[in-house]
Amino acid sequence: MAVELKVPPLGESITEAVVGKWNKKPGDAVSADEPLVVLETDKVTIDVPAPAAGSLASVAFKEGDKVRVGDVLGLIEAGAGAAAKPAAAAAPAAPAAAPVAAAPAQDAASDARITPTARKMAEENKVDVSQLKGSGAGGRITKEDVLGQLNRPAAPSQPAAPAQPAGPRPNAAREERVRMTPLRKRVAERLVQAQSNAALLTTFNEVDMGEVMALRKKYNDKFQARHGVKLGFMSFFVRASIEALKAFPQVNAEIDGEDVIFKHYYDIGVAVSGSRGLVVPVIRNADKLSLAELEKGVGDLGTRARNDKLTLPELQGGTFTITNGGIFGSMLSTPIINPPQTGILGMHNIVERPVARDGQVVIRPIMYVALTYDHRLIDGREAVQFLVRVKECIEDPERLLLDV
Numbered sequence: 001m002a003v004e005l006k007v008p009p010l011g012e013s014i015t016e017a018v019v020g021k022w023n024k025k026p027g028d029a030v031s032a033d034e035p036l037v038v039l040e041t042d043k044v045t046i047d048v049p050a051p052a053a054g055s056l057a058s059v060a061f062k063e064g065d066k067v068r069v070g071d072v073l074g075l076i077e078a079g080a081g082a083a084a085k086p087a088a089a090a091a092p093a094a095p096a097a098a099p100v101a102a103a104p105a106q107d108a109a110s111d112a113r114i115t116p117t118a119r120k121m122a123e124e125n126k127v128d129v130s131q132l133k134g135s136g137a138g139g140r141i142t143k144e145d146v147l148g149q150l151n152r153p154a155a156p157s158q159p160a161a162p163a164q165p166a167g168p169r170p171n172a173a174r175e176e177r178v179r180m181t182p183l184r185k186r187v188a189e190r191l192v193q194a195q196s197n198a199a200l201l202t203t204f205n206e207v208d209m210g211e212v213m214a215l216r217k218k219y220n221d222k223f224q225a226r227h228g229v230k231l232g233f234m235s236f237f238v239r240a241s242i243e244a245l246k247a248f249p250q251v252n253a254e255i256d257g258e259d260v261i262f263k264h265y266y267d268i269g270v271a272v273s274g275s276r277g278l279v280v281p282v283i284r285n286a287d288k289l290s291l292a293e294l295e296k297g298v299g300d301l302g303t304r305a306r307n308d309k310l311t312l313p314e315l316q317g318g319t320f321t322i323t324n325g326g327i328f329g330s331m332l333s334t335p336i337i338n339p340p341q342t343g344i345l346g347m348h349n350i351v352e353r354p355v356a357r358d359g360q361v362v363i364r365p366i367m368y369v370a371l372t373y374d375h376r377l378i379d380g381r382e383a384v385q386f387l388v389r390v391k392e393c394i395e396d397p398e399r400l401l402l403d404v
Helices: 081-089 095-113 116-125 143-151 158-166 182-197 210-227 234-247 291-306 380-395 398-402
Strands: 002-006 016-022 035-040 045-049 054-059 066-068 072-078 200-208 253-256 259-262 268-270 272-274 277-279 320-324 343-347 350-357 360-374
Touching (some): 035 072, 116 143, 182 277, 200 380, 210 380, 234 268, 234 291, 234 320, 234 380, 268 291, 360 380
Antiparallel strands (some): 002 072, 016 035, 200 360, 343 360
16 A cells, blocks of 8 residues: 655745655665655755655655645555565566556656646646746746746747857856755845845954853863753853843844834844754743753754754744854854844854953953844944943853852
């Protein structure tokens, strides 16, 4: 009995995905609930498990193809298991069964060349899909291709000729063209959106990390022994940011039309470089967490981001974001806000620099920090004072522990 492998619900407002990777090939044995295919959306990646044990009979979509919720990705021959491959070898002895086995593969190949929506539209308007050139992933025919054929004047097909003078790229043999992943495409769209819809400005300051580094050195072993996690810098900056957000609530707000929404909770996003691009998982109610809980939360989110195990709810919301380019060696940057947020804090690497202290030149571990903010809501005075508050908390970490 054949069991359909369908595209599951992908989350709120997500209707499309791209087939990222098939973990099995047609004919391979599969176990129930074994991840068969990875789907990539503009927010998360999703493993689609096998609904039953057996063997993968056919695949309807190739890697790179777009799919929609409910589409049949392939068929599983339930109960066939490891016997599937020997059965295929014996197929010539049973000629009556051969056409039945060939049909699904042919249908799958046909379905893989055109999206279900495009096929339905083509049938309703009597469009010959064999004459169409697909613009989708892997040359797949999309709804837009069918609409383009319908809207094209009847007589001339020659207007396509002017596109030819461009010809092949002169260095095509030394180049590689790779389709942008949905996640990377969405990140690009949001970055452009942020710069187009907000008045972005960045202010900078420097932080002497000496006191925090001394505190870490003194207590890290005991901290790790008790809590099972290292004492890092991120927990201090999260706590310092929350203190600054409480003092300057505009930085924790958002603009909604002609209204300003002030948020009296602190869901802090931490930008993480995942395997498929930048993601910003959110630590909920960060103001209620201890340093140990913050370190565990940041570590867990970072690990699952790199393994593509984050869920959609963990990426939604957030009132303020922190990004740490210092782990890659960045000295200074101007981070871009994550809409609809109005501020983002950028951390950078720590470098020993000569600074003046009490009339003397001394060497201190210095980090440059940056705050990018939406000038529509936040004035320069508030932005500068926000960074000064963060600086004061980091340079005097006892204030964070004593809540003063």
